[in-house]
Amino acid sequence: MLALGLQACLCLAALQLASSGKTFQRVEEERSWLGALQYCRQHHTDLADLQSVNSPSAISSLYFLTRSTEAWIGLFFDVRIHGLGWSSGSVFTTPKWSVLPVFKEGICATLYSVTVVPSLGAASCTAQKPFICYDDPAEVHRDPMEPIFSLTPSPEPAEVQIGRLTFRRFDHRMTWMAALGYCRSHHTDLADLQTLTDQGGKEALKSITSETEAWIGLYFDAASRSLSWSSGLGASIPTWLQVPKFGVGLCAGLRTYVNYSPRVYSVVCSSLQPFICFYDPSIGHRQSEALPLLVNTPSLEVTTGMTPQPAVPSEGTGTGVRETATATQAPHMSVSNHPESEEHTPAPESGKLFGILKADFIVPALTDPEEMKDQFLSEIQEVLKVTLGHEQFRLKWVGFEVNKK
Known part of the structure; x- marks a missing residue:
């Protein structure tokens, strides 16, 4: 034991300042860069775009949002252009007030201070850090999931057709809720496996699974205290999935082991994992659907x-741990x-x-x-x-x- x-420190959630017509806000909640981007786009305009922050007064104001702890801003290494870009879409030019760190695939920018002048830092985009959002009254709110930025080179998603349903596995790592948003915007939902009850469906699904858990639409509903599918199409679970016990804050990840059948594992919903979407032409996209309740008020x-x-589990004469x-x-x-x-x-x-x-x-x-x-x-x-x-x-x-x- x-x-x-x-x-537990009950602190103010954010600090604010206004500069260049924009309002910047520092949020102390720790998220990955993509998680921070989703939050900023949902509640503000975007992750902080500092492209126009060059005057001495603006830099001095920006200092009040910085600390020795690095916080995400909207600058990242975009593998599509093999260079730096702002998540807001601004064209990047090197700032005069900070030395530029070395950036490469999978690296995003942070802002911190050790003197009276803010400094740019660089960290793995999957690290958990505070972040700075901005509000610009001249800009409309973006879809939190548009676009999905290319932080690392991504192969084409693995795909399999099972009946009328198309399943696609994406190796880009997201939280369960972020993956749900992406699947609903671009496909139908996170994978619903209720119709895959026979051996053929199970084996076909195996072609897009791996030894790394990938989110599917099964989760523990904090409201009903039971397992649910995010698609809302029912509550049945094929017996071959061998679902373990779940609790509040846990979502389902699907993985294989060696040559065994795919199996569900319970994973903390805020973990960063690949994910599997499905598309049903009779349903289409579902981006306007209500979000599932993963946790109650804490x-x-x-x-x-x-x-x-x-x-x-063991299958046949083989065992795997x-x-x-x-x-x-x-x-x-x-x-x-x-x-x-x-x-x-x-x-x-x-x-x-x-x-x-x-x-x-x-x-x-x-x-x-x-x-x-x-x-x-x-x-x-x-x-x-x-x-x-x-x-x-x-x-x-x-x-x-x-x-x-």
Whole structure:
């Protein structure tokens, strides 16, 4: 058992400034670059476009949105042009106020400060960071999913026709909700497998699956407390899927192992995964449909039970065990604002809520948990993002104790 200290900081969600006719807003919620882009387009205009921010007064104002912590802006390396571009569509020219970092495939720009002048940084587009949006009254809101920017070279999606349905697998990694938005805009929905009840359908689907989970439309509906398909076309589940237990904040990923049949795994919905869309010509696109409810309104005092991903089942005479740390995929955790003990616990900062979080992990024998603490904290953070919603929090490693039962 690992004892981890949790500090939940209820801070202002954003800082604002106005410059060049635009209003910039820094959001402290940590997201990937694409996740931040989707948020900014849904609630503002776009990720921050600093192309016109060149005057001394504008740069000075921009400084008040920067910190030593890097925050995403709308600048990214676009593999289509093999150069830098702004997500808003502006043509990039090198700014006079910052040295330009080295950019390449899969790298997006950040903004930070260590002096009184903001600086451009560069980080993997899948990293989780705060971000800066902007509002421009002269521009209309964009579709959050248009366009899907080419951050890395993408092969043509794998495709299979099963009856009247066309299934396409995209290896671009997104959260479940972002993948749903893309599928509804460009196809019909995330993959609905209800009609694939025979051996032929199962084998055909296998041609576009891999050992990496890809989102499908199955998820745990927080409203009904049951499994649902995002397509809304029913609730049946083919028996061959062997669906494990699900809980709030978990969505279905489909994967194969060696030559076994595809199988569903429960994955935290905010994880970045490939995804499978389907298209039904009798339905068409569904971008105007209501979004599923993945989590209820969170509370800072919660107990959440998550089910680890199961080992791959045996089929015939063969057996397979997933080699990654499946036992740590979704830990069981208990969060409370009233710690059981103050032993080895740092004092909370004045005015901030504080609590102890304990999580159970199964680790290989002879493994030092201290060496795995970064992995543990990362996995717990993903679950807490689902559980706590937009609440700001910080995790601090306190220590661990071995459960000898």
